[in-house]
Amino acid sequence: MGIHLNQFMGSSSSIGAKRVRNVCVAFRAASEQSNRAGCLRALELLEHEYCYLKNKLHELFQIEQQRALAAGARYPMQN
Template sequence: MVWLWLQGYLDEQFIQLEDLQDDANPNFVEEVVTLFYGDSARLLHSIEQALESNPLDFNGLEAYMHQFKGSCSSIGARKVKSECTQFREYCNARNAEGCIRTFQQVKQEHATLRRKLETYFQALV
């Protein structure tokens, strides 16, 4: 996990999740991350659909991203959370191009973190 921390992908929240894991619940962190990816897939799909509407509902987009950012915070997804903040700023500025461009970054960071976490969990076995 240290290498994910050093690369800036995770923050202290992930360490707190690891601290909650014990012999009674040895897969706690992996289960939380699995729930995160299920929930985040639904939210990303909703955001993608909302970005296809015309005109854009910036308040709705901001609300979806607020929810997604909260999910990211729950597992300590630092880089994804940072992109979420940028997306919300573009929503507040009513900048459609910025929202679309930043959403691609959100999805990219989300996918990168997923790959890194999968590698992390495989290394634990």
């Protein structure tokens, strides 16, 4: 579990996703304390923050794609 949380923390930190990183820190702390309830709460919050971030990044990519198309550049569309 710790390896995956560390990887997720590093990845989220590298893109500036502080909320995801902070939840990972709390999750790791709960895991190290064998706090099952804390782990479950952190996992639920992590899922929420991940979905929120994913949606925001999707919006950002759509805006960038529209901007690029308006400027005459073409990027491959992904659905």
